[in-house]
Amino acid sequence: MFNKLGTRTLVIVAAVLGLIWFLADRFGTGSQQRTFRSEILRLDTAAVSRIRISSRVTAHKPVLLERTGAQEWLVKYEGTKHLGSHATIQRLLSELRSLDADRMIAKMDAVKDRYDLTDSLATTVTFTVNGMDRTLAFGKRVQANNGPFTYVNLSGENEVYAIAGNVGGELDNKADHWRPRELMTGDPATWQRITFTFPADTGYVLERNGTGWLVDSMPADSGKVNNYLKSIALSKAQIFADSVDVSTMTPVYVMKVEDTARPEPVLVQAYPYGYAFLITSTLNPGSAMYFDPQREMPRLFRPRHRWFPDPPPPTP
Secondary structure (H helix, E strand, C coil), X not given: CHHHHHHHHHHHHHHHHHHHHHHHHHHCHHHHHHHCCCEEEECCHHHEEEEEEECHXXXXXCXXXXXXXXXXXXXXXXXXXXXXXXXXXXXXXXXXXXXXXXEEXXXXXXXXXXXXXXXXXXXXXXXXECCEEEEEEEEEEEEECCEEEEEEEECCCCEEEEEECCCCHHHCCCHHHHCCCECCCCCHHHEEEEXXXXXXXXXXXXXXXXXXXXXXXXXXXXXXXXXXXXXXXXXXXXXXXXXXXXXXXXXXXXXXXXXXXXXXXXXXXXXXXXXXXXXXXXXXXXXXXXXXCCCHHHHHCCCHHHHCCCCCCCCC
16 A cells, blocks of 8 residues: 555655756746847838937937938027037947847846936937837846847847847947038048138138149149048047137138039138137038138148158268
8 A cells, every 4th residue: 555655745845846947947047048130120120210218328318310311311409400410320220120049047036227228327229110109228238258238129029139249339428429410521632622721811712633633733742632531531639619600700721622523612611719619510500610720720730831742862
């Protein structure tokens, strides 16, 4: 009798343990690791019509990036509206267009505080695509033995995932980060004429002459000119002066670049402002930026004599 009872008990215990193992295998963390979604986000970047960013950098006041054309954007923040930088926004879209999870970490309720995914700590970005919103929350970024990881949560889901790399860091910027700062862009090979206006009527004209350049119809050192053009093709300012109205000011330095690749010349104008200058560009209408008179002005607005060949060294 005892042997029969003991055998029956062992069978029951074995069955219970088997059931526990099955349930743990089917619904436990290990199973979740094997069956978690690997695809976090896929974006048709050309169809993105709006991007909404909320981060601690802006005290979670939303920055809105709204598409107005194929390569045109507006930046809206706290009642202001400015032209957006297509290059900067495109860089963000390129980074986030395809995100895959490296692994599933845990449920949000268990780890959101640990991985900075609470409402007050997370950086969130919402992409509007064809009228539908997709929101992604970025939490803590950590350096592991096998490389950096970023913890994320997709809105409407309860899982926290780890993505390989320092992903989404560009979202943690102020609104001005998304505005263009370029004064001049383009390929200098298509620039035909550059007209400079300086104070006291000391301006001049640089004009392409075949493969070389002329300064007011006199031969210039084309090597010097070409190096200069390459540098100003990347020229930009840094800090916006939105509180200053330059429409009532008169520029004292002007550079007009005529480019066969553009229907209209690009006009860069500098205005005296206290001990500094304010600078504007027709590439970024409506925005003025501060410009350093000691370092930046001489680099952009160079005097006429700089373009002539250097005199030969004296004969010993």
